[in-house]
Amino acid sequence: MAGEDEENLKMPSSEHILQVQDVTKSFGSLVAVNKCSFTLEKNRITGLIGPNGAGKTTLFNLIAGFFPTDEGQIIFKGHGIHNLKPYQIAERGIGRTFQITRVFSKMTLMENLIVAARVENRDERALELLELAGLVDLRGEYASDLSYGQQKLLALIRVLMFDPDLILLDEPAAGINPTMQNKIMELIHTLKEGGKTFLIIEHDMEVIMGHSDKVVVLNFGEKIAEGTGEEIKNNEEVLKAYFGR
Amino acid sequence: MNGLINKVGVILLIAFSGMMAIAPLILDRADANVAYLILYFVALASSWNILSGFTGYINFGHAAFMGVGMYATAISIADFSLWWPLAWILGGVFAAAFAFILGVPVLRTRGPYFAITMLAVAEGTRVLFGTSYLEPITRAGDGIAFSSGISFQTKYYGMLITVALCVWVTYKIATSQFGLRLLAIREDEDAAESMGINSPRLKIAAFVISAFFAGLAGGIHSTFLHYVDPFHTFHIQFTIIPIVMAVFGGVGTIFGPVIGGTILQILNDFIWAHFLQLNMAVFGVLLAFLILFLPQGFLEWMKEGGWLAKTRRI
Numbered sequence: 001m002a003g004e005d006e007e008n009l010k011m012p013s014s015e016h017i018l019q020v021q022d023v024t025k026s027f028g029s030l031v032a033v034n035k036c037s038f039t040l041e042k043n044r045i046t047g048l049i050g051p052n053g054a055g056k057t058t059l060f061n062l063i064a065g066f067f068p069t070d071e072g073q074i075i076f077k078g079h080g081i082h083n084l085k086p087y088q089i090a091e092r093g094i095g096r097t098f099q100i101t102r103v104f105s106k107m108t109l110m111e112n113l114i115v116a117a118r119v120e121n122r123d124e125r126a127l128e129l130l131e132l133a134g135l136v137d138l139r140g141e142y143a144s145d146l147s148y149g150q151q152k153l154l155a156l157i158r159v160l161m162f163d164p165d166l167i168l169l170d171e172p173a174a175g176i177n178p179t180m181q182n183k184i185m186e187l188i189h190t191l192k193e194g195g196k197t198f199l200i201i202e203h204d205m206e207v208i209m210g211h212s213d214k215v216v217v218l219n220f221g222e223k224i225a226e227g228t229g230e231e232i233k234n235n236e237e238v239l240k241a242y243f244g245r
Numbered sequence: 246m247n248g249l250i251n252k253v254g255v256i257l258l259i260a261f262s263g264m265m266a267i268a269p270l271i272l273d274r275a276d277a278n279v280a281y282l283i284l285y286f287v288a289l290a291s292s293w294n295i296l297s298g299f300t301g302y303i304n305f306g307h308a309a310f311m312g313v314g315m316y317a318t319a320i321s322i323a324d325f326s327l328w329w330p331l332a333w334i335l336g337g338v339f340a341a342a343f344a345f346i347l348g349v350p351v352l353r354t355r356g357p358y359f360a361i362t363m364l365a366v367a368e369g370t371r372v373l374f375g376t377s378y379l380e381p382i383t384r385a386g387d388g389i390a391f392s393s394g395i396s397f398q399t400k401y402y403g404m405l406i407t408v409a410l411c412v413w414v415t416y417k418i419a420t421s422q423f424g425l426r427l428l429a430i431r432e433d434e435d436a437a438e439s440m441g442i443n444s445p446r447l448k449i450a451a452f453v454i455s456a457f458f459a460g461l462a463g464g465i466h467s468t469f470l471h472y473v474d475p476f477h478t479f480h481i482q483f484t485i486i487p488i489v490m491a492v493f494g495g496v497g498t499i500f501g502p503v504i505g506g507t508i509l510q511i512l513n514d515f516i517w518a519h520f521l522q523l524n525m526a527v528f529g530v531l532l533a534f535l536i537l538f539l540p541q542g543f544l545e546w547m548k549e550g551g552w553l554a555k556t557r558r559i
Binding site: 064066085086087090091095096098102103104105106107108111114115116117118122140141142158159161162 | 422425426428429432433435436437438439440441442443444541554555557
């Protein structure tokens with residue numbers, strides 16, 4: 001571990017915002033995440049990929065505090081967060097979205113945003129974000145009246161209302177049309193320019209390879225590879241996991 | 246259209262408030278009693294709504310808080326000759342304290358588990374107040390008969406102020422971020438927590454406020470009845486009827502429980518007068534119909550239909 005840290009420290013202008021260290025989580029006899037370690041660099045987009053059942057969402061739930069870890073540590077901005085509750089982790093600056101959108105359906109768009117606000121001028125901020133997402137005209141409607149793609153956008157901007165430094169996105173572009181996909185990915189890049197860090201689970205390889213600075217690959221709960229998109233594409237282990245060769 | 250209906254709503258509200266304010270002065274005692282009971286049930290429905298309407302934690306033990314308030318007031322007047330306004334407030338305070346102590350473990354359960362737990366709490370409280378262990382304090386099954394020496398009008402206006410306060414607090418909650426956060430817990434508690442919403446703390450706050458008003462209303466009502474005993478005080482009808490009223494009007498709204506409470510109490514009075522034996526059965530059928538056809542309640546149905554703005558100010 002120490003060796004790896006030193007190596008990373010040599011990399012210029014990259015500060016670790018999150019360190020996942022030897023994290024293990026089992027459900028009964030099923031080991032969902034097994035001694036998994038990786039780090040996230042500040043102000044980067046990291047893709048998290050792997051076949052179905054690889055443990056990606058479980059890893060998200062561990063980072064966000066939805067389950068306690070069995071073993072290992074999760075360190076965010078220098079502090080262990082693996083014993084904290086979800087709202088405490090959010091308070092420390094980690095936001096997340098869910099695979100299914102989980103917007104507050106019987107609340108208006110505006111209410112969906114201001115409910116989470118920890119910023120000054122919350123109404124102005126909410127309107128600004130709605131504008132950014134192109135949803136400002138719908139601000140008085142219930143979130144249940146939005147299309148699925150619009151709900152995904154809403155879920156993404158909702159996270160921004162409490163201004164987290166690290167944002168975990170669980171399949172932000174899945175199940176929606178390409179125009180909306182582009183819009184969401186554009187928004188993510190805009191936010192990255194603004195200083196945010198992203199960890200993104202995505203099944204669409206083009207999306208992941210085209211937009212990530214780094215990719216982490218999981219299979220059967222273990223990290224099997226880590227690197228740039230190009231490196232991952234040519235990695236033997238990854239090809240074996242995905243195509244069985 | 247929206248504007249017109251909103252104006253009609255405001256006029257109806259003012260007319261209703263005015264009528265309730267002068268009711269004991271112009272009605273004979275029997276009709277004034279009906280008006281008093283409307284206020285009592287509106288207070289129960291509206292206070293129930295503060296926790297259950299906003300957070301979706303369906304409290305099937307609201308009668309426990311009302312009952313604790315009744316006992317607190319009755320004992321403080323009967324045994325300690327406390328000045329009645331203080332005795333009323335003490336009813337609310339004891340109920341709130343009970344909710345605070347109870348809330349820490351009980352609000353960890355969710356959904357149907359919370360509902361069943363609260364049902365057990367209300368039953369358990371009833372049994373507890375009837376045991377011989379507590380007889381020196383509660384007189385067990387004999388109950389406490391007492392006289393408060395206050396007039397009907399005083400009790401009536403006490404209940405009216407309680408309702409007004411409860412509705413005002415509900416308004417404050419509904420239009421604040423606190424209220425929005427309670428609604429977020431109702432919509433999706435895990436998602437709410439993932440956004441930094443401290444749901445355990447917020448739920449307990451709502452629980453305590455809800456219990457305070459139930460206890461206050463209970464305390465006033467005990468001076469109306471001049472008598473408390475475990476069976477009548479913790480009777481499940483004081484849980485079920487307010488729930489039906491709040492659901493009928495609209496859970497998580499400000500005026501829903503007021504509308505539901507008023508209409509259904511008038512109806513209830515009618516049912517009592519005409520089908521005495523079947524009164525709970527009629528209510529049960531009504532509840533089934535409500536869940537089938539107006540699951541969100543009257544006000545929410547108006548909002549969905551576009552007749553009312555989707556605002557939390559109603």
